[in-house]
Every structure is written in structure tokens, then in C-alpha cells.
Amino acid sequence: xxxxxxxxxxxxxxxxxxxxxxxxxxxxxxxxxxxxxxxxxxxxxxxxxxxxxxxxxxxxxxxxxxxxxxxxxxxxxxxxxxxxxxxxxxxxxxxx
Amino acid sequence: xxxxxxxxxxxxxxxxxxxxxxxxxxxxxxxxxxxxxxxxxxxxxxxxxxxxxxxxxxxxxxxxxxxxxxxxxxxxxxxxxxxxxxxxxxxxxxxxxxxxxxxxxxxxxxxxxxxxxxxxxxxxxxxxxxxxxxxxxxxxxxxxxxxxxxxxxxxxxxxxxxxxxxxxxxxxxxxxxxxxxxxxxxxxxxxxxxxxxxxxxxxxxxxxxxxxxxxxxxxxxxxxxxxxxxxxxxxxxxxxxxxxxxxxxxxxxxxxxxxxxxxxxxxxxxxxxxxxxxxxxxxxxxxxxxxxxxx
Numbered sequence: 407x408x409x410x411x412x413x414x415x416x417x418x419x420x421x422x423x424x425x426x427x428x429x430x431x432x433x434x435x436x437x438x439x440x441x442x443x444x445x446x447x448x449x450x451x452x453x454x455x456x457x458x459x460x461x462x463x464x465x466x467x468x469x470x471x472x473x474x475x476x477x478x479x480x481x482x483x484x485x486x487x488x489x490x491x492x493x494x495x496x497x498x499x500x501x502x
Numbered sequence: 503x504x505x506x507x508x509x510x511x512x513x514x515x516x517x518x519x520x521x522x523x524x525x526x527x528x529x530x531x532x533x534x535x536x537x538x539x540x541x542x543x544x545x546x547x548x549x550x551x552x553x554x555x556x557x558x559x560x561x562x563x564x565x566x567x568x569x570x571x572x573x574x575x576x577x578x579x580x581x582x583x584x585x586x587x588x589x590x591x592x593x594x595x596x597x598x599x600x601x602x603x604x605x606x607x608x609x610x611x612x613x614x615x616x617x618x619x620x621x622x623x624x625x626x627x628x629x630x631x632x633x634x635x636x637x638x639x640x641x642x643x644x645x646x647x648x649x650x651x652x653x654x655x656x657x658x659x660x661x662x663x664x665x666x667x668x669x670x671x672x673x674x675x676x677x678x679x680x681x682x683x684x685x686x687x688x689x690x691x692x693x694x695x696x697x698x699x700x701x702x703x704x705x706x707x708x709x710x711x712x713x714x715x716x717x718x719x720x721x722x723x724x725x726x727x728x729x730x731x732x733x734x735x736x737x738x739x740x741x742x743x744x745x746x747x748x749x750x751x752x753x754x755x756x757x758x759x760x761x762x763x764x765x766x767x768x769x770x771x772x773x774x775x776x777x778x779x780x781x782x783x784x785x786x787x788x789x790x791x792x793x794x795x796x797x
Contacts, residue, residue: 470771471529471562486556489532490767491563499553
């Protein structure tokens, strides 16, 4: 399972992505491809998407915790790793 | 005229056992330090010392290891307990305190089974023998008393230390652990102490989640968590001893707790520890009756 959220994609890349994905909502791409293929596709996206596309990629993995998140360009929220678990920083508090 | 304020319907989602993942499917642990855990919008929120706000998916975590400088609110403990996630207070010198909650629908069937086995002298030694057999498959343990088996174990464990020291080319003067004097022991001992602490934390929380008691052991007795120590011995060789010796040289003489925690976490995931523990307890205490009844 592979889910990709994008801010904005160049038409050429969007077209190419539809080889693997359906786009049920604008800029939301879902695919049922299996783990090993998913990895290849993620690498491919990394290679060909410009930074402005702001991708966030969710890939199902076999090992715990079962998912992997990767971001490309400006994808709004920052990912943090605590003890190897990927979590999301919701906001930054200026003064504590 | 102001419009009448629409009454806000309060949404209260109860955490029940059937909405929680099984122990084996959880993420083993996360270690937190210097920050604050609190509840906001009904979820657990971690605010670290640099002001990052991170939500923790508590129902998918097996336990939280809280390091120095953490504070936690009353409500956060309540929600964490309801989600069956253990909380362990872990100090650098491995002073520990474990807390575990009980899910609203949990039962005491497994606990009863454990107590029955432990109270019967013959069955209890049999369980102890099974545990030793797992660790030393080549040893002849037939008809031996618990004290004899423990004597054999001591000798074999010392041998394992020696072998690992030789394998990794690390000097070894024996296992030394003095409570509260963590920094005084050598590198390998320091890594061992902190890995053991984390392992005990994970085990305590698994044992609780499965409905057993950490206080009723088969080999150890008298200590605070005998069943946890019994189980820990099954995994220590690979998870703590081998890791400690292999890390000693990489540390370059300076203890780095993040490096230790990361290497430890990698091994826990690689071994699929949570699944292994659940299976092993079932196999050791008797499979059929140890299983939870279906509702």
C-alpha cells in the first residue's frame, strides 16, 4: 500500500504517477502495489519530482511499526523520529 | 438578538480492549526525556524541551520509557493506562518504577493459571526446567533440583560473558553492578545495565498486558519482579550481552546513551521481541489454558 499526498505536481509527473496510482481526490494518490515495487516507485518519485511538489509519501512496510513516512520539498509538517518511530511535529511552541 | 448558542455535543470515545492492537503488533517502546506529557483533545501530547509538540499514538505503543526531566499529568497517566501502554520511569542509573494500567474488560484467568503453577512445587520446578532448557538445550537437566540448575546456570552465564569478550576482543573483569553508581562501572557493564533496564521495562509491560503478574516467578524469588527476571534471562544473551560487547569498542571510551538506545531498539525489532515474548510465555506456561477465552 502506497499513499502519496502532494501540494502541486507538474502535469507530466502527475500523468506518469497514474501508471500506479488512482487519484480519488485532487493530489491524493493511492496504490495497492506490494512492498518491493512500492520501494522502487518511491525512489522513482524522489528522482523525478521537483521540490515544489511537496510530496508526503506513506509506504506500508513489513517490519514494525508497519509504516514509513517520507517527505519531499515543502510538505508543511516536519517528521521527527523518537526511538526509531516516525512521528509528526504538530507545532512549535515559542516560549515554554 | 444574539442567536441561541447551539449546544455542543460532547464526544466521548471509550477505549475498549477490542479497539487495542495485540501486544505482538505494537511498537516495542519509545524513550522520552526532558519534556512533558499531557492530554489535549483526548490524545496524548508530548512537548519536548525545544517546544516541539508531538502526538503519540499511545494505543500502538507497548510502553513509554520516561527518562530524566519528564513530567506527566494525571489525565495522561489515565489515558495511557486505558490504552494498555505501560509507563516506566527509567533513570540513568537504571533506578526504575513501573506502572501498568488495566483495560476495563481485562480478566484474571491468566493470572490464576500462573499462580496455580507457581504454588505447586512440582509444576513450578518443571516450568523452571523448561526455561533453562530453552537457554541451554544441550544441558542435562532431568531430575535436577532448582538450586542445582541455578548453579549450572551461573557457571554457563559466566562462560557466555567470557566467550563474548573473546569474540569481540574486549577486556572483561566480570559483571559488576552497584545501584546508584552507574558511571563507576566499565563500559560493557554500563551498556549491560541500561539494556537490562529497558528489557525489564518492556517485559513488565508485556506481562501486564497479557494478564500475568510480574511478581510471581519460577526461578527467581524475593526480588521485586521475579517473573520479569525469569523471562529476561531468555533474551539477555542476544539482546543485552552480545550487544554490550559489540558496542563497547564502537563507543570509543565514551558512553553514549542514544547510541545504546538505538542499537537496542534495532535488535528488539529485528528479534520481533514482542511477538516472541507472547509466544514463549504461552509455550512455557502451557498453551491451551494460557489463552484468553473468546468472548
